[in-house]
Amino acid sequence: MSTTATVAHRADRRGLSRERRQSLVRAGVVGVSLLGVWLALATALRGRHLIPYPADLLAQFVDDWSLIVANAGPTLEVAALGFLIGTLAVLPLAAVSVLVPTLEPVVIRVAVAIHVIPFVAIAPIIVITFQGEAARIAIAALQVYFPLLIGVLLGLHSADDRALDVVRVTGGRERSALRFVRVPSALPSLIAGLQIAVPAAILGALVAEFFGAPEGLGVVLVNAQDSLMTDRVWVIAVTIGALATVGYVAVALLARILVPWAGKGAMSGTSVAGGATGDLSRRQAVLGMVVSTGLLLGMWWSLRPVFGLQPFFVKSPGDVVGFLVEGNPATGAPAGEFWDAFLTATGQTAVHAGVGFVVGTVVAALGAVVLVATPGLERVVMPFAIMLRSVPLVALTPLIVLLFGRGLVGVTVLVTLVTFFPTLVTVILGLRSAPENAIDVVRASGGSAFDAAARVQVMYAVPAITAAARIAVPAAVSGAMLAEWLATGDGLGSLITLAAVSADYLTLWSAGVLVVVLVLLLYAAINWIDTTISRRLGIAL
Amino acid sequence: MSTTFQPSRSRRWRSIAGATAAVVALSGLAACGSDTSGGGVDTANFQLGWFPNVEAMGPIVADDKGYFEDEGINVSLLPGGPEVTADAQIVSGNALMGTMSSEALADSVKAGAPLVAVGAIYQTSSSAIVTLADSGITEPKDLEGKRFGVSQTDMRVYEPFFKLTGVDADKVEMVSTGSDPASLMSGEVDAMSGTLANQPIAIQDQGVDTNEIRLADYSYNRWSNLLVVRQDSLEDPEERAAVRALLAAVTRGVQDSVENPDAAAQIVVDEYGEQVGLDLDQQRASAQVWADLAEEGTEDQGVVRLTEGGVSGQQKFFDSIGLEVNAADLFDLSVQAEEK
Numbered sequence: 001m002s003t004t005a006t007v008a009h010r011a012d013r014r015g016l017s018r019e020r021r022q023s024l025v026r027a028g029v030v031g032v033s034l035l036g037v038w039l040a041l042a043t044a045l046r047g048r049h050l051i052p053y054p055a056d057l058l059a060q061f062v063d064d065w066s067l068i069v070a071n072a073g074p075t076l077e078v079a080a081l082g083f084l085i086g087t088l089a090v091l092p093l094a095a096v097s098v099l100v101p102t103l104e105p106v107v108i109r110v111a112v113a114i115h116v117i118p119f120v121a122i123a124p125i126i127v128i129t130f131q132g133e134a135a136r137i138a139i140a141a142l143q144v145y146f147p148l149l150i151g152v153l154l155g156l157h158s159a160d161d162r163a164l165d166v167v168r169v170t171g172g173r174e175r176s177a178l179r180f181v182r183v184p185s186a187l188p189s190l191i192a193g194l195q196i197a198v199p200a201a202i203l204g205a206l207v208a209e210f211f212g213a214p215e216g217l218g219v220v221l222v223n224a225q226d227s228l229m230t231d232r233v234w235v236i237a238v239t240i241g242a243l244a245t246v247g248y249v250a251v252a253l254l255a256r257i258l259v260p261w262a263g264k265g266a267m268s269g270t271s272v273a274g275g276a277t278g279d280l281s282r283r284q285a286v287l288g289m290v291v292s293t294g295l296l297l298g299m300w301w302s303l304r305p306v307f308g309l310q311p312f313f314v315k316s317p318g319d320v321v322g323f324l325v326e327g328n329p330a331t332g333a334p335a336g337e338f339w340d341a342f343l344t345a346t347g348q349t350a351v352h353a354g355v356g357f358v359v360g361t362v363v364a365a366l367g368a369v370v371l372v373a374t375p376g377l378e379r380v381v382m383p384f385a386i387m388l389r390s391v392p393l394v395a396l397t398p399l400i401v402l403l404f405g406r407g408l409v410g411v412t413v414l415v416t417l418v419t420f421f422p423t424l425v426t427v428i429l430g431l432r433s434a435p436e437n438a439i440d441v442v443r444a445s446g447g448s449a450f451d452a453a454a455r456v457q458v459m460y461a462v463p464a465i466t467a468a469a470r471i472a473v474p475a476a477v478s479g480a481m482l483a484e485w486l487a488t489g490d491g492l493g494s495l496i497t498l499a500a501v502s503a504d505y506l507t508l509w510s511a512g513v514l515v516v517v518l519v520l521l522l523y524a525a526i527n528w529i530d531t532t533i534s535r536r537l538g539i540a541l
Numbered sequence: 542m543s544t545t546f547q548p549s550r551s552r553r554w555r556s557i558a559g560a561t562a563a564v565v566a567l568s569g570l571a572a573c574g575s576d577t578s579g580g581g582v583d584t585a586n587f588q589l590g591w592f593p594n595v596e597a598m599g600p601i602v603a604d605d606k607g608y609f610e611d612e613g614i615n616v617s618l619l620p621g622g623p624e625v626t627a628d629a630q631i632v633s634g635n636a637l638m639g640t641m642s643s644e645a646l647a648d649s650v651k652a653g654a655p656l657v658a659v660g661a662i663y664q665t666s667s668s669a670i671v672t673l674a675d676s677g678i679t680e681p682k683d684l685e686g687k688r689f690g691v692s693q694t695d696m697r698v699y700e701p702f703f704k705l706t707g708v709d710a711d712k713v714e715m716v717s718t719g720s721d722p723a724s725l726m727s728g729e730v731d732a733m734s735g736t737l738a739n740q741p742i743a744i745q746d747q748g749v750d751t752n753e754i755r756l757a758d759y760s761y762n763r764w765s766n767l768l769v770v771r772q773d774s775l776e777d778p779e780e781r782a783a784v785r786a787l788l789a790a791v792t793r794g795v796q797d798s799v800e801n802p803d804a805a806a807q808i809v810v811d812e813y814g815e816q817v818g819l820d821l822d823q824q825r826a827s828a829q830v831w832a833d834l835a836e837e838g839t840e841d842q843g844v845v846r847l848t849e850g851g852v853s854g855q856q857k858f859f860d861s862i863g864l865e866v867n868a869a870d871l872f873d874l875s876v877q878a879e880e881k
Binding site: 045048049050064067070071120123124127128131132209210211212213214215216218219220222223224225226227228229230232309310311312313330331398401402406485486487488489494497498500501502503504505506 | 588589592593594619620621622623624625626628629630632633635645648649651652653654655693694696716717719720721722723724726727728729739743744746747813816817818819820823865
């Protein structure tokens with residue numbers, strides 16, 4: 001008896017170590033091939049001041065260590081406080097949306113609108129109202145709240161309908177359902193949301209420094225770029241990526257300690273954030289639309305009186321309507337001039353954002369399937385994915401435009417970098433949430449891990465893909481606009497930033513408002529697609 | 542002395558509270574009033590146009606040497622950056638004075654900003670076409686058939702500049718590169734729109750020689766680092782006195798920097814630059830260029846000071862880029878006349 005047990009135990013241990021060895025080999029293969037690509041690029045592009053050799057980078061790292069330490073502090077402080085405040089703002093909003101389902105579309109619409117307002121329009125308001133570090137924290141918080149809100153709502157909605165029914169049948173009200181079913185089942189999505197928010201907070205803190213800061217990694221990065229200190233640019237970029245990776249891993253570890261049961265077959269519902277719109281009556285939907293539009297207009301209108309801001313750089317709804325209908329009162333330029341420029345630019349941005357979104361989603365979804373189907377690979381690849389997400393585009397652009405040009409290919413690469421990460425994280429979560437007994441059925445009947453992924457898990461990942469689209473669509477639009485400013489010089493990104501630097505606040509606000517309207521329309525379209533698909537799948541399951 | 546950027550503990554907490562309020566307000570939960578009406582007479586903010594470096598050596602030296610205190614005013618220098626909104630900062634009263642280029646000032650005034658310049662630090666344009674020495678490009682005409690990297694903000698300057706200098710703009714391939722010198726070093730472009738004190742010095746520091754075609758040499762003279770204030774600051778006697786004090790102190794700082802750019806660079810690096818990795822040698826070389834630009838064109842009246850002739854020169858510049866604005870409305874020569 002005891003011998004059999006020992007043998008079994010040994011086999012078990014050997015099995016474990018084989019798995020570990022396998023994952024080590026994979027890590028080695030990934031690491032070596034990345035190093036190979038790096039060396040090849042550095043050799044091919046040597047003398048062009050674009051990529052340092054690994055050894056040079058390491059040497060620069062040693063030289064710059066005290067510089068990094070001195071400047072990481074201020075940036076991380078802003079990122080951490082922005083993360084905290086963004087999180088604290090999201091949780092009550094999410095709870096309210098679930099308790100009062102009528103309010104959810106309102107919360108989401110307002111959240112989306114604020115999220116896609118071009119930064120150059122909103123930043124002066126923040127910088128002037130809050131000043132200094134407070135303004136930078138607010139900017140970082142604004143980067144955090146959106147992916148987090150979408151993640152939390154996805155989780156709260158993903159509660160098992162049968163469990164919810166149990167609570168209701170036994171006389172529980174929505175509040176008990178929230179406490180006993182929704183919150184526990186929301187944890188995996190909440191954690192995924194927090195993980196997506198970590199790089200967003202760090203990038204937000206970095207971007208905030210561009211509006212004026214005495215110190216920080218963003219300041220060092222720009223100074224290094226201006227001084228052609230290419231090695232230092234990369235050292236800072238890698239540092240930022242590493243910090244984001246550490247934050248991401250820390251969230252995962254904390255989650256494993258605090259809520260060890262999260263992430264194991266917990267999510268089995270199919271409804272997603274915002275998808276609730278489909279369940280609302282037509283009257284409620286119309287009401288929600290009126291309320292959110294009224295709320296947004298009211299907030300916009302109140303900016304000037306409440307914060308005491310000047311009409312010069314804060315345009316009112318009336319100013320914008322007047323400009324769009326009658327033209328610029330100061331210069332006498334007709335409204336048609338703006339519309340021509342705006343429509344041309346919108347066409348260009350639609351192509352950039354559309355292609356970037358599709359490529360980003362496909363890359364992320366395929367990547368997620370491969371990562372879930374290959375045990376151990378996620379741990380190896382994820383840090384590089386986080387790196388790619390959190391390295392500021394300003395640092396990568398010179399290299400990307402040289403490799404891929406300033407045309408559609410280059411822009412697509414830039415937009416994909418912005419969009420793929422939230423989709424990757426959300427889809428991995430979706431794939432993991434497939435019930436284990438369903439996977440076991442495939443495995444037991446001789447199917448491989450890939451079969452399991454293809455036949456069962458993908459079905460469960462579909463809601464995750466549409467949920468991810470809610471983050472990726474606005475990200476693709478803002479990513480395209482950033483790429484247009486950095487690389488192509490056309491589209492809405494160029495139109496809006498040029499308006500900002502030449503103090504043309506009427507064009508800036510009008511274009512910004514129209515972008516918000518367009519993205520809200522896109523959102524409505526995603527909602528429709530989403531509810532349609534979820535219903536079909538719901539029946540199929 | 543210059544501890545202006547180190548927030549005290551209580552200020553930090555206030556800033557956290559402020560940021561919380563920002564997010565809450567923006568999330569539509571609540572909105573609380575905040576009074577942004579700006580500074581008294583004994584304290585004022587000065588908005589810089591970029592992260593602190595030698596381009597701002599005038600105000601930084603003035604701060605370091607206590608020239609603001611000498612004038613009886615306590616000044617905080619607000620750092621700028623690539624996305625700084627100096628116009629909004631001054632219009633809102635957050636900063637009593639800030640630096641802007643003549644083009645940016647004209648744009649803002651045209652868009653309804655009640656702003657006016659009381660002085661100008663760089664009255665010779667720092668704008669230049671920068672090329673590598675071995676490119677063979679020495680005059681504007683040579684750009685024909687070449688790739689020219691230009692930031693989108695500079696585009697409107699270069700189209701009329703080409704017309705003025707007889708360059709066939711259709712033969713120049715314009716690439717939207719921004720101001721990063723890497724695009725010139727990587728060979729993506731043959732020439733780029735740049736700033737005399739920036740890209741050439743960064744490139745030469747890599748041991749590569751450069752050529753610069755100065756726009757000012759072709760009577761294309763965009764001023765930069767104008768000292769801009771709100772028009773109504775000049776109407777209020779107390780604020781006017783504060784503006785006068787700032788103008789006097791900054792002028793002394795610029796004067797010192799012009800006389801000893803090496804010392805000015807040392808101060809900038811000690812106070813701010815070392816913290817953020819600025820290289821002392823590059824800053825010294827850059828300070829020398831800025832010092833020359835501050836001196837050139839102000840030899841008769843003294844640094845920072847405005848003249849009627851200078852203002853009409855800016856009118857010519859505005860006219861040439863099609864910026865319809867009256868330069869005389871943008872500059873106020875009366876404050877400098879009141880200086881002791």
